[in-house]
Amino acid sequence: MSSNFNVVTSQDYKYGFVTEIEADSAPPGLSEDTIRFISAKKGEPDWLLEFRLKAYRHWQTMAEPDWAKVSYSRPDFQSIVYYSAPKQKTPKYASMDEVDPELKRTFEKLGVPINEQAALAGVAVDVVFDSVSVTTTYKEKLATVGIIFCSFSEAVREHPDLIQRYLGSVVPASDNFYAALNSAVFTDGSFVFIPKGVACPMDLSTYFRINNKDSGQFERTLIVAEEGASVSYLEGCTAPQFDTNQLHAAVVELVALDRASIKYSTVQNWYAGDKNGLGGIYNFVTKRGLCKGVASHISWTQVETGSAITWKYPSCILLGDDSIGEFYSVALTNHKQQADTGTKMVHIGRNTKSTIISKGISAGDSSNSYRGLVKVQPRAEGARNFSQCDSMLIGSTCSASTFPYIEVQNRSARVEHEATTSKIGEEQLFYFQQRGIPTEEAISMIINGFCKDVFRELPMEFAVEATKLLSLKLEGSVG
Amino acid sequence: MLSIKNLTASINGTPVLKGIDLEIKAGEIHAIMGPNGSGKSTLGKVLAGHPAYEVTGGEVLFEGRDLFSLAADERARAGLFMGFQHPIEVPGVSNASFLRLAYNKKAEAEGRDELDPLEFDDFIHEKIKLVAMREEFLDRSLNEGFSGGEKKRNEILQMAVLEPKLAILDELDSGLDIDALRVLGDAVNRLQRPDRALLIITHFPRILETIQPHYVHVLSGGRILKSSGKELALELEERGYDWVLEASAAGGAR
Numbered sequence: 001m002s003s004n005f006n007v008v009t010s011q012d013y014k015y016g017f018v019t020e021i022e023a024d025s026a027p028p029g030l031s032e033d034t035i036r037f038i039s040a041k042k043g044e045p046d047w048l049l050e051f052r053l054k055a056y057r058h059w060q061t062m063a064e065p066d067w068a069k070v071s072y073s074r075p076d077f078q079s080i081v082y083y084s085a086p087k088q089k090t091p092k093y094a095s096m097d098e099v100d101p102e103l104k105r106t107f108e109k110l111g112v113p114i115n116e117q118a119a120l121a122g123v124a125v126d127v128v129f130d131s132v133s134v135t136t137t138y139k140e141k142l143a144t145v146g147i148i149f150c151s152f153s154e155a156v157r158e159h160p161d162l163i164q165r166y167l168g169s170v171v172p173a174s175d176n177f178y179a180a181l182n183s184a185v186f187t188d189g190s191f192v193f194i195p196k197g198v199a200c201p202m203d204l205s206t207y208f209r210i211n212n213k214d215s216g217q218f219e220r221t222l223i224v225a226e227e228g229a230s231v232s233y234l235e236g237c238t239a240p241q242f243d244t245n246q247l248h249a250a251v252v253e254l255v256a257l258d259r260a261s262i263k264y265s266t267v268q269n270w271y272a273g274d275k276n277g278l279g280g281i282y283n284f285v286t287k288r289g290l291c292k293g294v295a296s297h298i299s300w301t302q303v304e305t306g307s308a309i310t311w312k313y314p315s316c317i318l319l320g321d322d323s324i325g326e327f328y329s330v331a332l333t334n335h336k337q338q339a340d341t342g343t344k345m346v347h348i349g350r351n352t353k354s355t356i357i358s359k360g361i362s363a364g365d366s367s368n369s370y371r372g373l374v375k376v377q378p379r380a381e382g383a384r385n386f387s388q389c390d391s392m393l394i395g396s397t398c399s400a401s402t403f404p405y406i407e408v409q410n411r412s413a414r415v416e417h418e419a420t421t422s423k424i425g426e427e428q429l430f431y432f433q434q435r436g437i438p439t440e441e442a443i444s445m446i447i448n449g450f451c452k453d454v455f456r457e458l459p460m461e462f463a464v465e466a467t468k469l470l471s472l473k474l475e476g477s478v479g
Numbered sequence: 480m481l482s483i484k485n486l487t488a489s490i491n492g493t494p495v496l497k498g499i500d501l502e503i504k505a506g507e508i509h510a511i512m513g514p515n516g517s518g519k520s521t522l523g524k525v526l527a528g529h530p531a532y533e534v535t536g537g538e539v540l541f542e543g544r545d546l547f548s549l550a551a552d553e554r555a556r557a558g559l560f561m562g563f564q565h566p567i568e569v570p571g572v573s574n575a576s577f578l579r580l581a582y583n584k585k586a587e588a589e590g591r592d593e594l595d596p597l598e599f600d601d602f603i604h605e606k607i608k609l610v611a612m613r614e615e616f617l618d619r620s621l622n623e624g625f626s627g628g629e630k631k632r633n634e635i636l637q638m639a640v641l642e643p644k645l646a647i648l649d650e651l652d653s654g655l656d657i658d659a660l661r662v663l664g665d666a667v668n669r670l671q672r673p674d675r676a677l678l679i680i681t682h683f684p685r686i687l688e689t690i691q692p693h694y695v696h697v698l699s700g701g702r703i704l705k706s707s708g709k710e711l712a713l714e715l716e717e718r719g720y721d722w723v724l725e726a727s728a729a730g731g732a733r
Contacts, residue, residue, distance in 0.1 A: 432552075435555055436552055449572035
């Protein structure tokens with residue numbers, strides 16, 4: 001018997017394989033020529049090339065942010081491949097039969113249903129492999145009710161007016177260092193448009209896969225819900241296991257008009273690096289939703305388990321009166337992982353409400369920080385916020401921090417913040433063991449109890465996945 | 480059932496048990512008494528397998544098996560139960576699901592059928608009557624916000640669910656009022672059977688009026704100084720512990 005916590009290796013990352021596939025790539029490095037290359041590859045209109053170049057020029061004047069509680073060697077932006085696509089004869093697969101069998105096998109192995117017959121009932125999927133969207137399922141069926149769900153590139157070709165209207169309207173190209181970089185070099189992503197009064201009949205989902213060792217992934221997601229529309233959107237991601245770091249700098253923009261509702265759920269399982277911190281994804285993501293209309297509603301739910309470094313603050317701008325923003329987050333870090341994640345709730349409209357529930361779990365030598373801003377602007381009469389930020393430590397070599405920022409400029413606002421830190425310690429585990437419950441099951445039960453308030457916000461299949469994923473990630477963390 | 484021979488144990492290098500000998504047979508009730516800091520609770524934790532303690536010598540056989548070859552959870556599934564002095568709180572884990580998992584782990588180990596949530600619901604509703612626990616406590620988070628008495632009630636409920644061969648009850652009486660003590664004492668008596676044994680660890684003799692022991696042992700300084708029948712408990716109540724300690728000191732250390 002020993003009183004020491006032994007941090008041993010966690011379960012092998014089962015998505016760490018590489019697909020051998022011929023790729024059509026840009027040479028590494030970033031310049032205006034790279035951007036023109038990407039834009040030409042995609043046959044983009046001039047206004048979009050201009051958008052990119054403007055973003056690039058602005059990006060060159062910006063410095064990489066250093067305020068987050070993470071430390072890493074800065075990416076060398078000149079060694080990254082900004083465009084990498086599986087080679088194909090036509091710009092978009094006309095049918096599933098044309099998709100490279102190797103690619104199909106990859107997604108089968110990942111458990112992503114890209115074949116409609118084999119698909120999960122009620123989930124439409126857009127599949128993004130490195131820089132391009134491979135396929136989108138259920139597109140025709142959704143089109144019958146006026147819903148547009150397609151790759152970003154296709155949206156630029158087929159629905160340029162909508163893209164021009166909304167692109168950059170929530171996250172301006174100059175917003176921050178990584179958003180500017182993304183705006184300059186983004187290659188693909190998903191576009192969702194739910195027309196007025198339509199409740200999307202199925203969950204929509206995008207699955208992101210980074211395969212190329214040297215490529216960054218810079219995708220863009222734009223979701224627009226018109227008056228009275230509603231949609232639930234899921235996002236999943238994995239990457240192969242490499243000794244080097246890959247950069248993932250995405251931008252997600254959500255726009256909700258009057259009484260529209262968007263629910264955005266993420267299970268992030270990018271490769272986290274090995275237990276010594278070698279390799280893994282740098283996940284530098286800007287996600288923001290604009291509650292533009294009255295009584296609109298945007299809800300973010302995230303389960304962050306992967307990536308070497310996470311820098312991510314899904315936020316809500318509550319512009320419309322009576323609009324509601326929500327952020328539910330579980331962030332788990334193990335070994336040498338570092339996460340600095342949280343949200344921003346900006347109350348602009350009257351009687352706007354926001355809820356923040358954040359659960360951070362740190363194990364191994366990891367560092368896990370919650371950083372959140374609640375801002376109530378002068379006009380936001382009657383604004384309310386409730387924040388709960390709980391941290392759980394496993395072992396004694398990890399750290400958890402909470403950085404809440406609260407700025408209130410309206411006296412009628414009510415802002416509540418609660419925070420707790422707990423530790424899965426010997427006493428808790430011993431109690432479970434004394435009742436005949438083995439350590440691994442005890443940890444799983446304690447963690448799931450800790451995360452319950454977030455998991456119940458996830459769609460059913462995702463909640464089951466998330467529960468399994470957390471147990472897997474923590475396997476062997478406490479001995 | 481339990482045979483302890485010259486058991487020594489330490490925590491962070493400091494010896495706390497300095498040679499314990501104890502035989503407990505099926506059907507017997509033993510009480511370990513002693514002043515605070517005597518090592519009574521340590522004995523319970525060492526037997527249950529608490530990771531903070533290191534066994535430095537001696538031997539313990541539980542039903543003929545080397546107890547220390549089993550991990551804490553294996554000991555529990557083999558029928559060793561400890562009622563905690565301070566049960567921990569676990570937010571978000573419902574009492575009922577915890578109880579069911581514990582029950583099913585033991586059932587699995589014994590080759591019995593596991594119970595699904597509905598079957599367990601029927602099962603547990605019978606059990607809570609024994610400890611007069613209100614139903615709402617099943618749906619609440621494990622021990623979270625429970626009063627001291629409610630936590631102890633929950634410990635005895637777990638004992639009733641797991642039906643251990645040997646139950647070690649550490650300071651069951653602390654935090655209990657007279658009525659609750661009687662209810663739980665009666666529950667423990669009703670759970671006792673000829674093939675089971677009890678080890679009651681207590682500072683105060685009061686609980687031994689309800690749960691009457693066959694043997695009383697006085698533990699101090701990591702050793703058992705005196706063993707006798709239940710009349711010893713009455714004597715301790717009247718005279719305190721000092722005379723035992725003094726008599727032992729006069730007799731010289733063993």
